[in-house]
Amino acid sequence: MSWKRWWLIGYSFFKEETAFQLSFLVSKLREFINLIVIFLLWYALLKHNFHLKNYTNQQTLGYFLYSFVIGQIILSTRLWRIGDMIISGNISALFLYPIKMWQLFLSWDIAHKVINFTISLFYLLPFLFFFHLTPFQHFTLTTYIFFILSLILGSLTYSFIVLIFNSLAFYLTEMWSVIFLFNIFLSFFSGQFFPLDAVSSLLAFSPFAYVNFWPSRLLARSELPPHSILILAVGFFWLLIFFLTFTALWRTGLKKFSGWGE
Amino acid sequence: MPKDKVIEVRHLSKSYTSRERPSGIKGLFKWGKKKKKAIFNDFNLSLDGQQVIGLIGPNGAGKTTLLKLLSGIIYPDQGKIKVLGYRPQKRQKSFLRQLGFLMGNKSHLWWNLPPIDSFQMLKVIYQIEENAFNDTLTKFSRFLEVDHLLFKPVRQLSLGERMRCQLIAAFLHLPKLVFLDEPTLALDIISQEKIRKFICYYQKEYQATIIVTSHYLKDILTTAQEVVILNNGQLVFQGNKDKLVSLTGHQREIKVEFFSPTKRGKLQEYQPYLKKLNDSQAMFLVPKEKIVDLTKFLTTHFSITDLTIKEMEIETVIKEFFKREP
Ligand SMILES: Nc1ncnc2c1ncn2[C@@H]1O[C@H](COP(=O)(O)OP(=O)(O)OP(=O)(O)O)[C@@H](O)[C@H]1O
Ligand SMILES: [Mg+2]
Numbered sequence: 001m002s003w004k005r006w007w008l009i010g011y012s013f014f015k016e017e018t019a020f021q022l023s024f025l026v027s028k029l030r031e032f033i034n035l036i037v038i039f040l041l042w043y044a045l046l047k048h049n050f051h052l053k054n055y056t057n058q059q060t061l062g063y064f065l066y067s068f069v070i071g072q073i074i075l076s077t078r079l080w081r082i083g084d085m086i087i088s089g090n091i092s093a094l095f096l097y098p099i100k101m102w103q104l105f106l107s108w109d110i111a112h113k114v115i116n117f118t119i120s121l122f123y124l125l126p127f128l129f130f131f132h133l134t135p136f137q138h139f140t141l142t143t144y145i146f147f148i149l150s151l152i153l154g155s156l157t158y159s160f161i162v163l164i165f166n167s168l169a170f171y172l173t174e175m176w177s178v179i180f181l182f183n184i185f186l187s188f189f190s191g192q193f194f195p196l197d198a199v200s201s202l203l204a205f206s207p208f209a210y211v212n213f214w215p216s217r218l219l220a221r222s223e224l225p226p227h228s229i230l231i232l233a234v235g236f237f238w239l240l241i242f243f244l245t246f247t248a249l250w251r252t253g254l255k256k257f258s259g260w261g262e
Numbered sequence: 263m264p265k266d267k268v269i270e271v272r273h274l275s276k277s278y279t280s281r282e283r284p285s286g287i288k289g290l291f292k293w294g295k296k297k298k299k300a301i302f303n304d305f306n307l308s309l310d311g312q313q314v315i316g317l318i319g320p321n322g323a324g325k326t327t328l329l330k331l332l333s334g335i336i337y338p339d340q341g342k343i344k345v346l347g348y349r350p351q352k353r354q355k356s357f358l359r360q361l362g363f364l365m366g367n368k369s370h371l372w373w374n375l376p377p378i379d380s381f382q383m384l385k386v387i388y389q390i391e392e393n394a395f396n397d398t399l400t401k402f403s404r405f406l407e408v409d410h411l412l413f414k415p416v417r418q419l420s421l422g423e424r425m426r427c428q429l430i431a432a433f434l435h436l437p438k439l440v441f442l443d444e445p446t447l448a449l450d451i452i453s454q455e456k457i458r459k460f461i462c463y464y465q466k467e468y469q470a471t472i473i474v475t476s477h478y479l480k481d482i483l484t485t486a487q488e489v490v491i492l493n494n495g496q497l498v499f500q501g502n503k504d505k506l507v508s509l510t511g512h513q514r515e516i517k518v519e520f521f522s523p524t525k526r527g528k529l530q531e532y533q534p535y536l537k538k539l540n541d542s543q544a545m546f547l548v549p550k551e552k553i554v555d556l557t558k559f560l561t562t563h564f565s566i567t568d569l570t571i572k573e574m575e576i577e578t579v580i581k582e583f584f585k586r587e588p
Contacts, residue, residue, distance in 0.1 A: 012383040013383075015375065016379070092330070093368075095334065098355040098388060099355070254337070257335075257336060257337075258278055
């Protein structure tokens with residue numbers, strides 16, 4: 001598929017999402033305010049002699065800022081709609097398109113991520129400036145490679161987690177309560193509330209750590225973690241498990257799917 | 263090598279399983295009983311030719327289910343389906359490119375955006391060339407008289423306007439085979455007429471096969487050349503439209519309401535045409551040439567409060583077929 005086709009598909013879905021431009025802007029503003037609140041909270045804590053294990057104050061502040069921006073890449077996804085589309089049967093329309101399902105999903109998601117990330121750069125810059133944060137400072141080629149791999153790994157892992165939950169819609173109709181609880185669980189164990197290795201290094205090897213913690217840590221501390229190869233290997237292992245679970249659920253789901261109930 | 267039929271269905275079986283669950287909080291804790299409902303059982307069908315084919319049957323006959331199976335949206339439990347020589351459930355690109363599908367009661371267009379945006383997206387997905395796209399869009403939107411609505415959000419369109427835009431969406435990639443599931447549902451006569459005309463126009467212009475479902479015989483008889491009647495997942499009739507007309511005769515339904523309850527015996531020579539009688543209401547099925555005689559007879563011998571003459575309804579046709587072939 002040509003890059004132009006990818007982009008056009010992704011862009012046209014994005015256009016639909018932002019049909020209500022005002023509410024899109026407001027949701028972005030809300031994110032920005034969230035970021036300020038979290039940041040000021042930690043700033044105050046650090047001023048009062050609270051310190052995180054393994055992290056200098058500057059690194060702690062950086063961690064939360066980067067974790068937010070990484071979230072704009074990894075955690076921003078359109079795939080949450082699939083469940084509703086399955087339940088309502090509207091996904092049938094997509095089945096009729098002469099395009100592979102994964103290509104369609106991927107082009108939605110890439111467009112979505114690119115746009116969200118670009119917007120988040122606008123909030124990022126003032127923070128970097130006021131708090132003298134310098135990402136990519138001592139980066140070498142290996143750190144860059146690790147960073148990019150961990151971003152891809154995180155995005156794919158999170159996408160498959162989301163897809164697994166959404167394909168449950170083939171089997172259940174009441175899934176949103178479970179998903180809500182899972183999202184709280186995930187923000188905790190992916191390191192959006194605190195750097196995981198400041199609490200326990202075991203947490204850092206859970207599949208959820210890849211969704212936010214590893215790339216954020218790398219930016220905050222500007223150094224490769226010890227055993228970086230092992231970390232990536234474990235990550236790809238988890239990814240494989242999620243991938244297989246998803247394909248099994250999806251394939252059987254399609255056979256059970258009854259489309260639009262007329 | 264023999265040429266593939268457009269549609270070939272052999273020994274098809276399909277049933278839906280659903281769970282009956284109490285609504286609300288209770289439903290969360292109860293699985294409910296599994297209920298299996300067979301829609302098709304050893305169903306066979308073979309359709310061919312570039313023509314408009316009418317698929318008729320009463321509610322729940324399985325028309326929509328059949329179209330979903332033929333387009334590969336759902337899987338059969340058993341049996342073989344071949345459409346344009348492909349197995350639809352494989353969802354091959356070359357197959358899907360030749361297929362168009364419109365579900366009358368579902369919107370295929372983005373609700374919050376003008377139709378043109380949905381069309382643009384279809385253009386990318388179906389890889390339609392810029393010039394061909396512009397030509398087709400202009401032609402179709404003029405024909406269906408929606409060219410002034412292309413830039414208005416879909417949610418602000420009327421039902422009929424929306425349906426006509428959806429029709430464009432289903433035809434934009436110039437499919438060879440098109441399924442239209444009740445395209446005229448809930449529309450006024452004028453919109454229905456425009457849509458019927460468009461269907462005939464497209465079929466002739468692009469040599470396509472179009473399958474249209476409906477509840478109304480009349481709807482089908484004006485557009486289709488071939489007719490398939492489905493009832494309870496069974497094929498009741500398949501054949502040329504003229505054959506259907508000659509089999510059922512040029513018959514009309516006459517419904518009468520008498521002033522007071524009436525007995526069969528009083529209807530004299532018209533008894534054989536009587537299909538239903540309860541107390542003061544009666545329904546006759548008569549050949550066209552008898553209509554005048556019967557109404558004369560009824561109005562002179564009885565006092566009547568109401569009388570309607572209608573084309574045969576699909577339910578009546580099906581009953582007639584079952585009587586003929588026991
Ligand atoms: N998703 C579904 N789950 C369970 N049962 C279904 C589902 N869709 C349809 N059915 C049942 O299958 C039967 C056939 O449905 P179908 O929609 O094919 O009928 P139809 O001929 O299109 O009827 P109509 O003219 O009302 O559109 C109906 O009895 C319906 O209740
Ligand atoms: Mg139907």
